[in-house]
Amino acid sequence: MSLLPRLSAVALAMGLAASSVWADTKSVAVTAIVEHPALDAVRDGVQAALKDAGYVAGQNLKWQYQSAQGNTGTAAQIARKFVGDQPDAIVAIATPSAQAVVAATKSVPVVFSAITDPVAAKLVKNWEPSKTNVTGVSDMLALDKQMDLVRQVVPNAKRVGMVYNPGEANSVVVLKQLKELLPKMGMTVVEAAAPRSVDVGSAARSLVGKVDVIYTSTDNNVVSAYEALVKVGQEAKIPLVASDTDSVKRGAVAAYGINYRDLGEQTGRIVVRILKGEKAGDIKPELSTKMELFVNPGAAEKQGIKLSDALVKSAAQVVR
Structure with missing residues (x-):
């Protein structure tokens, strides 16, 4: 008896099984x-x-x-x-x-x-x-809570710097909201545009002498080049407060943000x-x-401030 029909049946069955898996x-x-x-x-x-x-x-x-x-x-x-x-x-x-x-x-x-x-x-x-x-x-994010954190980190802050990409809609929205919110809190926002990731460092340097703290939103240009911002913060002793908790691991002082x-x-x-x-x-x-609070006491010292014990104790994660 030829094995050909039997092999053909096996091949057909395997093909049907494979097509069934593919369909799923x-x-x-x-x-x-x-x-x-x-x-x-x-x-x-x-x-x-x-x-x-x-x-x-x-x-x-x-x-x-x-x-x-x-x-x-x-x-x-x-x-x-x-x-x-x-x-x-x-x-x-x-x-x-x-x-x-x-x-x-x-x-x-x-x-x-x-x-x-x-x-x-x-x-x-x-x-x-x-x-x-x-x-x-x-x-x-609720920006009022973000600015409350800024106040806890830098109690006497009056001028809040923001580096942002003017071509990114989410960043433009945050900047607009800050312009409405901060005057009610006795503060003002000072903006610096960074259309590309490579512009983040120079935009941050343009804020030196003009701001008491730099707040970073979830702007993708800024976050992707966060080390450039940290370098300026350390050199100029300007604390960085982020809305992205991962940025705290990279050198921000604190962030109250999303996991x-x-x-x-x-x-x-x-x-x-x-x-x-x-x-x-x-x-x-x-x-x-x-929402979670992350703090980085070591970064705070490098940026010229000391975080309060109460703020550190309230954090979900303390980056050392």
Whole structure:
């Protein structure tokens, strides 16, 4: 008896099994405007949430990630490439990448993350379900609490410096809010533009002699070049207060901010809902609510101040 029919049957069965596995495979494409610890933590949190839900890269999940390396033109290219791949969902981390992806598709589900104000960035019309292909998670912070921390770090601060990218919508929103808030607190904001990461150091130096403290938002140019800011802070004895807790590990004095790994996991759980059949436009955009205080007494000394014992004791993490 010939083995050919039997081998053909085996091959057919294997082919059917493989096609079944392939049919069950989901595809998630992730892009970020730049690589720095906070945004990397978001990416890793998304992947962890997917794994917790049973979606494992290389098994039943096609996972791809690309960074635009701080270039908005590259972000647009990545967006078009990902849309052409037709994944089950695209995760866009940080405002410029999210804007690029949303501009590139009206059909592929888009989940934004680490966006300060998705409404101002024109990703969604409001905080209700968009009824489009877009949803996500915001890292918007209560600026009054941020400025309370500035006061605790530098009690007599009157002039608050801010280095920012005027081309990044989330940073423009924060600057506008500070201009409205600080006069009510007896303070003023002094701005310094850094359109590119390489401009951060010179922008910070332009604030020397003009400010009592420098506050850094989640501006991606600034965070990606934070060491340049720290250098100026140490040389000029200007304390740095951040909104990104990872920046404290890199030399900021203190930060009351979001845990970006948690933000990524929160984002990932939304992606899971989409992979299981929910429409992005039916999912209400979310805010991250878990806040933590990080302090760095050593950085404070290098920047000319001493943190109060009470502030250090209240911190979730003390960086040594």
